[in-house]
Amino acid sequence: MTANLSRRTVLRRAALIAAGATVGSQVLATPGYAASGKPDPAALRKALKTAQQKVKDREAHVLSGARSKNGWDMEKVVDDRGNVYTRSVSGTPLDVQVRMGDVETILAHVISRFHYEIDTLRKGDVVGWRRPGSVRKGLPESNQASGTAVQIRPGSYPSGLRGGFYPLEELTIRDILADAEGVVRWGGDDRAPDESLFYIDVRPDDARLTKVAEKIRTWTFTPGQGSGVLVDPLQSQRRKAAERLASQQA
The missing domain is CATH 1.10.287 (Helix Hairpins)
Structure with missing residues (x-):
């Protein structure tokens, strides 16, 4: 029951x-x-x-x-009795305001892999929670107001433009998304693109969220797995998984 x-x-x-x-x-x-x-x-x-x-x-x-586009409750405050708190991202100098629990685990993994495999991130490079009044409701950016999305270097990858990443960097992004098994979506795939945006793409009660978070936590304690361990996104099996997910999220 x-x-x-x-x-x-x-x-x-x-x-x-x-x-x-x-x-x-x-x-x-x-x-x-x-x-x-x-x-x-x-x-x-x-x-x-x-x-x-x-x-x-x-x-x-x-x-x-109100709720963000992905169905999570928007929160007006951070670090103040809600679900959104300032959290450090292991292995990086970053702090990000994000929803605690499974969401934090998954988005921190995305940020960490970006840091290790695409480009080194510095303090201030990642924007997490934003006030509900500062986001456009009904658009993916509204997910930031529920603590379920982050922007990585928004100034470097302006909203509305595509092509901000080199081909190998985009392949790495696809591989990171494949790690998340469809729970995370990249804003670069949206009709109105925002290549800096990565957000949770399932509802709060979706069992896949916990499944993926538990997998990532297991990697943390397993030598040779998880963020910080470089992988080859061109490896056949990984490439197929990434392409399969990309076609599903198109």
Whole structure:
């Protein structure tokens, strides 16, 4: 039964559980409970109402009320009780504001491989989260407002233009996308191209997201695998996988 629950449902239930924990601690602290050893119904109702209000206040503080193009909630704040935080990218000098968890794992892998295999990145080269009001809703760039997209050197690969990468560099990008098994899309493939943009291309409850993130985490602890280990994008099997994905995402 649990396996059929969506990620969104699980998160909502977790919020209720957290609220319940708050309720329990507040009820235990009431004089009525301490004196009788039994919960006071009035105190319980008050504590529940307080906990529910805290959840509503947090959502009002964090959520914009809109979703990005890929279906994730846009967030108004970063590093402040939401899901988007400033995270370091291992093996690079970079910090990026990105949605924590599986999204962070996957996008950090994309950034790291770019750094090692395409061109060395420096602080400020990667833009993650952007305020909901600064992105065009309904376009892929809106995914940045949910913390599910990054731009790598947006000034070097201007929006609306193609051909910013050499052929071998583009082959490497295709290989990186193949690593992500369709969970990540490159903005260079969009009708209105943005070659700096890489974004999560599945909904929050898509099981492929966790599958790919777990694969990448396993690589981290396996010698000879993962970012930082140079691969040959021209190798037959890798090239076929990259071409197959490119045709699917076209």
